[in-house]
Amino acid sequence: MTTNCTNVEWLGRAKCSTCEVRNFVLFSGLSVRELDAILQPIDNLRVPQNTTLYEQGTDAPSLYTVRSGLLKLKVDMPNGGQRIVRLLRQGDVGGMETLVGEPYHHTAVALLDTDVCRIPREVVLLLDKTSPSVHGALLQRWQHLIDQADHFIVALSTGPAEARMARLLLTLGCHGSHPESLFPSREDMGALLGITTETASRVIAEFKRRGLIQIEKRECVDYDQTGLARLAES
């Protein structure tokens, strides 16, 4: 039940030619001239934490590439709950279904303050036709989405709760060196793993007691990678 308190904020027309994450994003491989010529209608948006970027079932005019931050893609269940089917990080793409003319299949909500580029369907389709490098990048993104979906099935929806949680934490990947990664709410963890909020809480509490993870101020400090990996293989 996250309240959508704030709204998506327009940051300006995207300056793709100087984008520092271009190598992760769709348009790496394009010359500066190509970019400037074609990429007018691309907007750069800031999606504050807990804000909804787009809603399942609504018309899908654009797709989004993540420049920084973290988005969850969720679908609402008939019983009122929700299930998270994907996490989008830097370089990932959301709303690809726009390219085949369908409405959004998920609701996208920011788990962290997130910076995205909104690219109209027509721009992508045009570039897809004219630029082989964009085309290749598209294929790659699409494949990556499938890989992530598979990972959600195999790693995050299989086996006992402890193993799933261990795999989730490894996926989120908090190494002691740069501990900036997200530590989701128990509710989101439940929605990620297909378990209840309470079970998620219990498992996390137990991990803390065993020294497998260290948390401070709702942010991860360090994980015992090998210990978690051992748990993950049950």
Added chain:
Amino acid sequence: MTTNCTNVEWLGRAKCSTCEVRNFVLFSGLSVRELDAILQPIDNLRVPQNTTLYEQGTDAPSLYTVRSGLLKLKVDMPNGGQRIVRLLRQGDVGGMETLVGEPYHHTAVALLDTDVCRIPREVVLLLDKTSPSVHGALLQRWQHLIDQADHFIVALSTGPAEARMARLLLTLGCHGSHPESLFPSREDMGALLGITTETASRVIAEFKRRGLIQIEKRECVDYDQTGLARLAES
């Protein structure tokens, strides 16, 4: 532990121009001339039941379109079990990862006698460049794979075993009118739903007793669609 008793059987060079499932398959929209000119290296294969079409981790030179039958895509778990991540039916495509130069991500096994076309990576990449209709079809197939993966997460890996099983049966879709659809083994059902073989057996037995499904000779006869739908929403 299915034994790969038989082997994939070569049926001949594919005659795509006369293929009766072209509308479902990648190359609808191509003229007969285009087809004949380009599609030499496409083979038509018969995959007998319980035969492995390709193996996870091996080099992926081609992708496959399903003309008839049913394939499961599975991945092996560290503990020895397996998890089925997708079912490929008529018109579906397996081994797309070949297009981004990766080895096969799954092991593909036929659940029924299956008829596939094997299309080398280069052919698809070429047609993808030269034919807009093939390109569009590719995008559509790719999106469909994602949709199916999402369905496995949301419908087949969420909630109690009864609800999952109900959703699986509805997905398999055995209407009384044409009851030719597969009724999988309990082991496969377990691997599809992330439950044990025994639980799958119990749930199915209970469904039979309640009159929700009718089975004869390991093939479905008819389902109580509305009854299953009610169960599916828990």
Added chain:
DNA sequence: CGTTATGTTGACCTCCTTCAAAGGCTGTGG
């Protein structure tokens, strides 16, 4: 017709959910 895989069922126990209550953190207004 015996042999082997696959399906069914039972008993037991573990894990997870459910329902409920208490504790902790945050922001707001007095």
Added chain:
DNA sequence: CCACAGCCTTTGAAGGAGGTCAACATAACG
């Protein structure tokens, strides 16, 4: 600055659902 409200988290107790192990039944197959 403190008090209080609201949300999230933690923890408990009870019951149920599913896992495990084992026995048995049934169907496929040579």
